Amino acid sequence: MNNKNEEFRNVSKPHALPIDAILADLRSDRDGLSSDAAARRLERLGPNRLPEPPKEGQLKRFFKHFHDTLIYILIAAGAVTAVLGHWVDTGVILGVVVINAIIGFIQEGKAEQALEGLRKMLSLQAHALRDGEWRETDAEQLVPGDIVRLRSGDRVPADLRLMEAINLRIEESALTGESMPTAKNTEAVRDDAGVGDRSCMAFSGTLVAAGRGTGVVVATGAQTELGKIDRMISEVQTLATPLTRQMDKFGRTLSIVIVGMAALMFLTGWVLHDFSLDELFIAAIGFAVAAIPEGLPAILTITLAIGVQRMARRKAITRKLNAVETLGSVTVICSDKTGTLTRNEMTVVHLVTGDGRYDAEGSGYAPRGGIHREGRQVTIADHEDLRRLVEIFAVCNDSAIVEDNGQWRVIGEPTEGALKTLAKKAGFSDKGYQRLAVIPFESENKFMATLTRSSGKGTRILMKGAPDRLLDRCARQAGKNGREEPLDRSFWEEQVDALGARGLRVLAAAIREVEEEKDELAMEDLDREMVFAGLVGIIDPPRPEAIAAIKTCRQAGIRVIMITGDHAGTAAAIGQDMGIGSGREAVTGDAIEAASDEELGRMAGESDIFARTSPGHKLRLVQALQARGEVVAMTGDGVNDAPALKQADVGIAMGIKGTEATKGAADIVLSDDNFATIERAVQEGRTIYDNLRKAVVFILPTNGAEGLVVLVAVVFGLELPLTPVQILWVNMVTAVTLALALAFEPSEPGLMSRPPRKTDAPILDALFLWRIAFVSTMIGLATIAVFIVQRRLGMDLPAARTLAVNTLVFGQLFYLFNSRFLHESSLGFSRLFANRVAWLMAGVLTMLQMVFVYAPFMHSWFGSASQSLRYWPVPLGIGLSVFLAVEAEKALLSRRT
Template sequence: MDKKKPPFNQNVNEFVDAYGTDSTLGLSHAEARKRLDQYGQNELPGEEKEPRWKAFMRHFHDILIYVLLAAAAVTLVLGHYIDTAVILVVAIVNASIGYFQENKAEKALEGIRNMLSLEANVRRNGKRQTVPSTELVVGDLVMLSPGDKVPADLRLVRAEELNVEEAALTGESTSVLKHTEQLEEDTVLADRLNMTFSGTTVVSGTGAGIVAATGTDTEIGKINRSISDIEDIKTPLLKQTAQFGKMISFAIVGLALVMFIFGFFFRDYEIGELLLSVIGLAVAAIPEGLPAILSIILAIGVQNMAGRNAIVRNLPSVETLGSVSVICSDKTGTLTKNEMTVTSVVTADREYNVSGTGYVPMGTIFHKKEEVDTNEDTALYHFLLSVKNNNDAELHQDEEEHWTVMGEPTEGCLVTLAEKASTAVDDLAVESKIPFDSDYKYMATLVTLEGRKMMLIKGAPDRIFDMADQETLKDGTKQPFNRKAWTEKMGVHAKRGERVLGVAIKPMPEGTEKITRDDLSKGVTMLGLAGIIDPPREAAVTAITECKKAGIQVKMITGDHAETAMAIGKQMGIETGAAALEGKDLDAMAQAELEEAVEKHQIFARTSPENKLRLLEALQAKGKIAAMTGDGVNDAPALKRADVGVAMGIKGTEVAKDASEMVLVDDHFKTIVNAVEEGRRVYDNLKKTILFILPTNAAEAFLIMASILIGVAMPLTPVQILWVNMVSSVTVSLALAFEGLDKGAMDKQPRNPKTPLLSGYYIFRILFVAILIGGGTLAMNLTMVEQGYDQSIVNTVTLQTIVLAQMFHLFNCRSELNFAFNKDFFKNKAVFVVSALLIGLQLAITYVPFMNMVFGTRPIELAYWTFPVIMGIVVFIVVEIEKSITKQIVKRKDAR
């Protein structure tokens, strides 16, 4: 087979010869079997799923958990089985939380496979028969009828009013009328009108096509392959926490080794006691609850987003949204409503504006801001009569009171227009009809109007102009047709991004029963033009303004024509200083050129799936965190490649949803901005949590290190240290997940993904609080030991001191620099709930006999609680003073 020229670039005879088939008989059974053996079945490859056990075990693959498990092994060897059990429980709980919260199932490939047709009608040996679509081969002759799902990529050899719905593949909002003529070699996918593609649907008409590609070679197969080839991108948070975990682990292991050597050579510790002390140090320093608390905070973010109509399928994507710096948005159905709307009507001597959007039959026709009385405007009334009665569409209202169109969207919006007239527009009986034909580009209907036979005509303006010799004025009088004036009017509206439709009328002789195309050669009167748009979503316009305020760029990537895309972009408020780039322009660019272009241009038109992928890769090469919105199969590769793929929930295909990280329940672009806001809140709260947890671990580590250096008994046992870490991580620190968005967070530029998780100030604050809590607790511990208190009482009071100091410090961490007592102090009820829970747990570990046995504590008298409470108050006051001083320093620095 000679496949040097693409199928759409060959005429029918060339294609038939090149592919060794027959355009009327099809292949022989023998040849079909031979090709099936040679090229394989018409199906897409499956994907091997990860076993559940392996998915669970993957959550132990964290360097912090490795250090924890090593500590468990040492305690097991030393015979401290309770310590071993507690450490292992902590590790298993962390892994379980990660496993159950994770939702990374890749269903996109399966979703694409389900789009394929199950059966196909073919001709083999000249006889029509039904075969499984998997057995189709290149060269098969396939018959197409309304409602058929196209089973493979076909080069059409016959097309009779064949309309195919390709929105999911190409992004076009209306069905496409097909033909069989040869096309240019550089014709983009959306314009290949002599082809039908696997997974699309025949809306109307009939046709026949020869299979040009099957399986992975089809356009949908290429998308499938590109999804398979795309590697999952690690989110900024996962990159930072992985690096953070390695850094902490190496530091902890190194510190433990140094302390062991010091204790062994310079202090009189038994080897077993020293090992336990060093394990205590490691356990104290490891923020083992951090992976769990991060998962919980992200999960709470997921729940909050769900309440705001954004379903997040991948936990880390919650935080990634907070650092998004550019949103690449599809136009149709995302920025626009995907509902055609007539916004203007032009007659010979007047121009009208029409209010209302979509198919809801509510709105008004205005002239110079005044509602028009259609009874007094002959030209407009006849125009509305024509578009309503020369029409095959119907409006319907469903049970939920949503208005939908049965038929072509363009015709549906004309019916809606007629319903907006100040007085009812008559329904007329159709007596004869000339259906729309792609060669003639118009349709006509014979009716009886005001006692006379009339032919109503609508179609492409230039074809109507060719027929017209008169035009109607407002008062009903007629004058010679002025083509130049009408052409100028058409051009003005086309530049606004409107699709322009011409409407005309012609009186017919009395007794006419049937109309033909010959009747349109003369005597046609021009009534007017309808300007049609796919209107922007009002909320999307607001959302784009908010994105600009938050430092987020919005780029529109669409399959539409450049002029339409530019016009819509201006309406949306997208910066359009540079002209729109088309897919063919992008194809001609080297990677370096593309990276420069993607910075300069905001609108990209007539794009292919490959174009979208390259644009995303160029943005990511420039260091951008990119979100991609989409609803079609053609968007799936880009959705998966994006840092955050955002699919439409209502109009989006299952393939798009399964390839994305987030699904918008309401299809509103504004919901993305809400999600970004939530993402920024989540990240800020993650940092607050780290700012709370790390001083806790550092204070405990300081306590153990100082004890080894001084040569005194350990203030806390390893199991007591684990208790402190777990109650602070899973109770107190959890409250920070519910903190609201800091004031001004959406007025800041997006966070640089390379910004370290811990700033210089955070490191200072961690060390400052660690020394404050650790030093104060150690001083109290040594004083009690010197005064001869029982070691178990000393340990119990020490444990309470550290925990209560952390509880008071929680209130410091609710705001990075602002004063803790402010108007929002009582807003986060969770802070007070977990504080009460923490107090309950501390009472339990002190006074419940079973817990005394497990954790080595003992009941203490009320007087012993004095120091823990005083210590907590001191920590709170000192840190608030430090915050106030730091805030003044930052203000002075910013003022310079």
């Protein structure tokens, strides 16, 4: 036993080195380490676990919602009113700011859970050889040089270089994306082999599907392949969403305009009129408060939250609010293959015998569908060649399929499960078969054989496995009517190539009758005496609804790219079936590895299928697409997808078969693991963006009208028609009632026939800016006119201001129904009454205004006053006039365009 702990060194590329060289570098041997040596290494290297991620405190998460230019201006306005002693104004302004922060804090939800999900994948216990004895050891105590034993069902506790592999197959799909368990052996591979091709390695966090093995630990904790993914996730910088960038730019521009206009107004009042400093400060603050759409952040958040609920009903669960809107601007969807585009359920689709070809209906493990030949359904009773082929695959089999709550699943190997499903579809029963002996599948042999006895059929050897291995052991084949004839190897090789070219996994079957009393099975019993029975082609079938969804995405101008860890031929064939790749060959991970960033950008622009990819390759591809200006959605279910999901503009994880790490890194989780749900989520995202634009175009005229009222009053030396707190009241009640109704607007016709919107396009185009200016001027001038007229008629100041507030509110209420259709007319019974929420919110707003006008406590808080019923037709008539004027403007612009 070698215990020279201080002299061991890390092993680079252990998959390319022989075992003896690795043991020498690690100063270990086949008897493992001593407890003392392991303890010293553990002290030097630390425990075998992933590092804890830094966590953002609750206070930091709350206060970051104040980090907005417009919010800074409101806080400054609140400070000035406090200095001037206007405490009600200060309380209302700061109350609005805090409410906005609380809404954002609540809606943001939980912090990132990606790294926590990775840590859950690590094994808790391991069987290690210490002091010459096998012991169950805490997996965190493992160190490089430890010898570890693996058995079926174990989770691999660290990265191991295998020393022994007996029928060992490991489920690595979470790490590599490959749909089938990987057969393992002890032979070194080339040094540039990708993770999925390192057949002599067992990686931390993967699951032993079958067999047993022994390996030496070559990496622990952060140095494992799982640790490298962990590091990639932590290093990925989350990009700002298109809406975030647009709103930041809009907020900065608006802030500069507001501050400049307030300063200019202050100077104008100072130079032209004899306002006191107190009055000028209040007027400037009133203008700033009027011009700032402080309700906009809240209504954006609420609109997104409503969109989240609508998406959840469509099987897309959103973890981050801004991802909802970003979906609407997606230009590329990068999708994993297994489980997303396909069902992740192996299915036999084609059978070939010496007498003909057959097709199997259905998909997945549910035994529904029949077997057809030349378009007609057939039975095994009428076709001996078919019966024999099905019999071999069903009996020479260690798996089973069971029904669980209406869902069929496989117990054992997925491929063998597909063969059991085939047998049930054919009506074959394996009852009455007695297994006498077995040669299990091993990666060196690539076949399985059983010695089986059944009543009426005697004792026979049944064999299934790789076609080339079985052809080597057969001299004859089963021909028409089950008669034996000389083996036509070239024919079978052509059939294997044809099935393989379609992306199918091909298995062969063979049979031989032996003497009745035989009860043992050896390798020499399988040499050149077997009778070749035929082939089956197995596929992980595409989801039919995913094919339709991909077609819809293309119509919407969205490109779909497949990025998978599976083999290039399988990926290309599946892509062709689904309408991805236009029949081109897949680009492999080796080509990605060798490409420069510039070359990879060209590949990402030209190719739609990428195969045998590692986590680093997926991350680079997403970055290359983003560098080309694309807005990228990335889907996945394995840990290998997590870094790319976090890098993407929208990360989409599978909720059923996805790992916790993948769900934690994602923005959206699909509860049905279906690509078609992504297409529906994109449609919802586009609808939400439309509704957000409607909300902005609706809210801003309120601020424009209020700002115009204050500006005109100061420039012309008039009394202020509105106070700052009254302005805040109008802004908040219209935003949280009327603007909220727009969040419930349904999708507009032809939504998924539009191209994705450009990410650099302004949220407000020329038409919308004109609409905002037009409506702001109408409502603002009407408000000023009402105030001036009533003051000249002798109405006291609080009552005149109350009437001015009502004019503003009801002008905005009628304008809501214009905003439901930005380009088309809102006239017509069906359109006016299509959104019940709009009428509900109109009723709520009316009641709030009644409280504002008639509640005594509102009089003291907001300076309002009770109003006689004879004054109510004034704001209602002005509101109706605004509605009709905007409809006339729509009609005029429609004719001109």
